[in-house]
Amino acid sequence: MTMETLWANRPTLIWEERLNEGDDIYTLPAILAVDAALRQYANTLTRSDKSEASVLAAVRDLVLRLNELDEEHDYFIETMEREELYDFIVAAAALVGYETDDDVTEEWREW
Secondary structure, three states, X not given: OOHHHHHHOOHHHHHHHHHHOOOOOOOHHHHHXXXXXXXXXXXXXXXXXXXXXXXXXXXXXXXXXXXXXXXXXXXXXXXXXXXXXXXXXHHHHHHOOOOOOOOOOOOOOOO
């Protein structure tokens, strides 16, 4: 898999489909804000030195931003969204060579 392939299958695309099908947990502004945060994360990883420290810093920054967005948009990140975001986060980290069995988001995650 490449970062481009991962990006083409990001969770926000699924959320937009759900929104269009009438799922009212989502709003377009929330989806677009998360999309921007995921793009920043992917770009940061791609440009990083791919060390464990740089990958974990990118994860931390993304998770903290997602915490803010979840609060700003009425706590829309629930179990399914959390799992979809987590899958994206660890898949992107793996693409730059960082793999672990630990939950890399747990330390900072509020959602």
